[in-house]
Amino acid sequence: MTFRSLAARVAALSAAVVIVATPVSAQKKYDTGATDTEIKIGNIMPYSGPVSSGGIVGRTEAAYFKKINDAGGINGRKISFISYDDGYSPPKAVEQTRRLVEGDEVLFMYTPFGAPSNTAIQKYLNSRKVPQLFVVSGSSKFADPQNFPWTTMGWLPSYRIEARIHAKYLLKERPQAKIGILYQNDDAGRDYLGGLKNGLGNEAGAMIVAEESYDVSEPTIDSHIIKLKASGADVFINIAAPKFAAQAIKEIAVINWRPLHILASFSQSIAAVIRPAGFENAQGIISATTMKNPGDKQWDNDPGMKAFNEFMSKDFPEGDKNDLYAVAGYGMAQMLIQVLKQCGDDLTRQNVLKQATNLRDFRSEVLLPGIKINTSSTKYTPINEMRMARLTGEKWELFGDVISSDVRE
Structure with missing residues (x-):
C-alpha cells in the first residue's frame, strides 16, 4: 500500500469517526418539562392569605422571565413559568405542587414561598427526584443535602x-x-x-x-x-x-x-x-x-440598580421598585438564568441540580459588593455574609x- 493510499484511508476513517461522533457529542437530553423550545418551571406563592405581601416575588419573577423570553429565551428555549396561589396553607401547597408536577409536568420547582409550604412538599419532591430550588425561606431544614439531596436549596442566608x-x-x-x-x-x-x-x-x-x-x-x-x-x-x-x-x-x-x-x-x-x-x-x-436597597441614593449610578430600575419601569410597572421582595425576586430570577445557561442542552433534572450546586462566585446585580454566591453538592446555602x-x-x-x-x- 502506497503512502498516498494509506493517507487517503486514514482521512476517510477520520471523517467517518467525525460523522459518527458529532451527533453523539451534540445530543440533547431532556426530562419531563423540557423540549427544544420550552422549559416548564413550577412555583407556588402566597398571592392570598396572611403573608400575601410575599406574592410580589412571584410577580417579579414572571415579569423577568417574560423579558428573557422576549429577548429569545435561554439557548433558544422559552421559559414557561407556572405559578399558583397556595395561600400560605400547607395542604394547599401540597395540592398545587402535585398539580404542577403530575398535571403540568414541570421540570422542577423554583422559589416556593415560606417554611410551612416548603416543609409540606419537601418529602414528596425529594421522593420524585424533582429539584426544589431557591426556596423563599431561611429555615436550615432546607439546606440538608445528606437527607434531601433533591431538595432544597435557599437563596438568602439561612435564618x-x-x-x-x-x-x-x-x-x-x-x-x-x-x-x-x-x-x-x-x-x-x-x-x-x-x-x-x-x-x-x-x-x-x-x-x-x-x-x-x-x-x-x-x-x-x-x-x-x-x-x-x-x-x-x-x-x-x-x-x-x-x-x-x-x-x-x-x-x-x-x-x-x-x-x-x-x-x-x-x-x-x-x-x-x-x-x-x-x-x-x-x-x-x-x-x-445582602441586597442593595433601591431607595438608597448611593446606588443611583450603580449599573446593577440602574438595570433593576429600568426593568421595573419597563417590564413590571405595576410593581413597587422600593419593595425588597421585588429586589429579591429579581435577584433569584437572575440566579436561575445562570443555572439554565450552565445546563446547556442537558435539561434533565439531575443536571439542573448539578448546575445549581456548581455556582462559583456568581453575583446577581442586586447583591451588595463583596457578597458572592457559592454552592456545592455539600453546601446548600448560597450566601453566608451580610451587612448591617x-x-x-x-x-x-x-x-x-x-x-x-x-x-x-
Missing part, C-alpha cells in the same frame, strides 16, 4: 446564619444587652431563635431575658410586645413575618418602649412593613441585609463591614 450575624454584632457592640425576642411559632421562628442562642454561646443565658412566640392565626401581637417591655429588655429582636413585624413596630411606639430594635431581614420591606407601620415609628431600626443597615428617614442606610456568620452550612 441561623442571619441570627448568628446579629449575635456577633451584639456581642461586639452591646455585650451587656438584655434581649427580648418575638418569634413566629413555627420551624422558621424556632430556627432563628436557635441560631441566635448558638451565636451568643455561653452569654445567651444571661443576655436573653424574655422570649415570646405568636401564631399566624392571632389577630394582633400587642400583648406579646407589652410582656417583652415588662421584662426589662433593652434590645428587641423582631423575628416576625411582615404583617406582624409592622404591628410590633407600631405597638412599640404606642407604649413608648425604646429598645435597640433588630428586625429580621425578611421583614425589611419598605412597602410591606415600614410604610404601613409608619416611618416615624421605625427610625433607628437595624437589620442585616439602619432605617434612616425613608430608607435603609448601610453601616459597618461585611459580616460573616463564621459557620458554613
